[in-house]
Amino acid sequence: MPAPDSIEQDVTDPAPAVPSFADLGLAAPVLKALKDVGYETPSAIQAATIPTLLAGRDVVGRAQTGTGKTAAFALPILSRLDLAQSAPQALVLAPTRELALQVCEAFESYAAHLKGVSILPVYGGQGYGQQLSALRRGVHIVVGTPGRIMDHLEKGTLDLSELKYLVLDEADEMLKMGFAEDVATILADTPDTKQVALFSATMPSQIRRISQQYLHDPEEITVATTTTTSATITQRYLVVSYPQKIDALTRILEVENFEGVIVFVRTKNETETLAEKLRARGYTAAAISGDVAQAQREKTVNQLRSGKLDILVATDVAARGLDVERISHVVNYDLPIDTESYVHRIGRTGRAGRSGEAISFVTPRERRMLTSIERATHQPLTQMQLPTAEDVNATRLGRFDDGITAALEQTDRIARFRDIIAHYVEHHDVPEADVAAALAVVAQGDTPLLLSPEDDRKERFERFDVDRPDRGSTSERRSRSSSSGPRTTYRLDVGRRQRVEPRQIIGALANEGGLTRDDFGGIDIRQDFSLIELPVDLSGDVLDKLSGTRISGQLIKLRRDGGPLRRAGGTGDRPRRPQRDR
Secondary structure, three states, rough: OOEEEEEEEEOOOOOOOOOOHHOOOHHHHHHHHHHHHOOOOHHHHHHHHHHHOOOOOOOEEEOOEEEEEHHHHHHHHHHHOOOOOOOOEEEEEEEHHHHHHHHHHHHHHOOOOOOOOEEEOOOOOOOHHHHHHHHHHOOEEEOHHHHHHHHHHOOOOOOOOOEEEEEEOOOHHHOOOOOOOHHHHHHHHHOOEEEEEEOOOOOOHHHHHHHHOOOOEEEEEEOOOOOOOOOOEEEEEEOEEEEEEEEHHHHHHOOOOEEEEEOOOOOOHHHHHHHHHHHHHOOOOOOOOOOOHHHHHHHHHHHHHHOOOOOEEEEEHOOOOOOOOEEEEEEEEEOOOEHHHHHHHHHHOOHHHHOOOEEEEEEEHHHHHHHHHHHHOOOOOOOOOOOOOHHHHHHHHHHHHHHHHHHHHHHHHHHHHHHHHHHHHHHHHOOOHHHHHHHHHHHOOOOOOOOOOHHHHHHHOOOOOOOOOOOOOOHHHOOOOOOOOOOOEEEEEEHHHHHOHHHHHHHHHHHHHHOHHHOOOOOEEEOOOOOEEOOOOOOHHHHHHOOOOOEEEEOOOOEEEEOOOOOHHHHHHHHOOOOOOO
């Protein structure tokens, strides 16, 4: 096979003018969807990959999570889709159900103006009925995990004979989780004429072998992501669901000692929407995006610089080159689509040696992006907790005290009002303290000065652990056990004969059953089977899902073995602890 072409791009170096999405040759409906979601310029991986895929060439993309690679393969696929064909035309393989769902949601956003496009997520933990019904009706794009795709192929319920595009997303992660054999089987079961795009953060020899065997003269595209952030910037994050973001932002603004703030959102539409919500809550806020005229942009920036404006809600492009010394905080209301944008965003604060604060809102599904940011910037982000009602009240009382102190310094005005208060006290026989309290009520208006415990209960924010999968159904959540919960031994019909390793077992079970690291105890791999410690209270639904899991292409038939994990008598086998490298 000819050596693949190589395109090396370093996103940290000064680069020529970035092309627009319209310059890349995408279909008009796709461009319209991109405008709706507010994407203004392609990332480095998108600019390099999209024209190559549109030209029909295979691609090997070396890029970390967070570089915008989902759009890099989704946009050209959608631009070339034949809506008249009901059999699957595109298959995207992802290592986990969380990533599969993210990719599926991205496809749906980009296909908003393509009428009749059908996109199906296929992953373990979801009932077969829904997937079978959709496949019978006909789908254009399938996004799934290797294990469940294999199940459908073996059942004959997924027809890939007319497949035109195949994407391996995070290929190195799939191999780490033991899907190498499944991936090879799936690739071999698809037409030789298909176009293949393989994306991987690293390029081990196994990935190279897959590329040489299944890709035809691929163009290799490498996007360097060496990025740095200023040491003067404190980086924090808050795990929060999307509907809770505005209340979270309000509470943070209440307790943070800020001067100027830039709040970054992903789309143009959201800039004005969020600015209006902030103004309704008493903040001086304005919005800028790529659509704002230059004169208006300059006026808004000058207001921020002079202190007439405290909060600027902006998109990435609108804030480029913005240098305002009084910006003390940057808030990533929406995480950016790539790590490069994150570095550019938070670089708006902490300038000229000053300290700055960067706060990022992370939804449960965005925890992978958080890891990518930490890896790319070589700096950890500290998790913060939502300020409580008590925190907010302490801040409000402090400001109230400061207001009284400042007013007392205006001696001339105080003297005039003193006479008015004395007149009221004399004629109404009311203590001066009560009159002062009544004046505070008048000044405060209808908005209470302090939050009540009830406010805290109403606005209670659910705490998520970014290391665990998204929350499943109620029955699934009950089936999960913490590290302190009781475990029992389960048996799997795979062992050394199938060359399985502990990490393959952990990866497969975690992916299919929604288990976390703490759910796993010891692992003992025997010749023809393996024993593993799992929570004793796994529900029947979860057991059924796990029983139907495949490792190295073989059905594991997980079932309870009972009792603690034990050494195999006379075999010399030792129980193995699961690897913690993932």
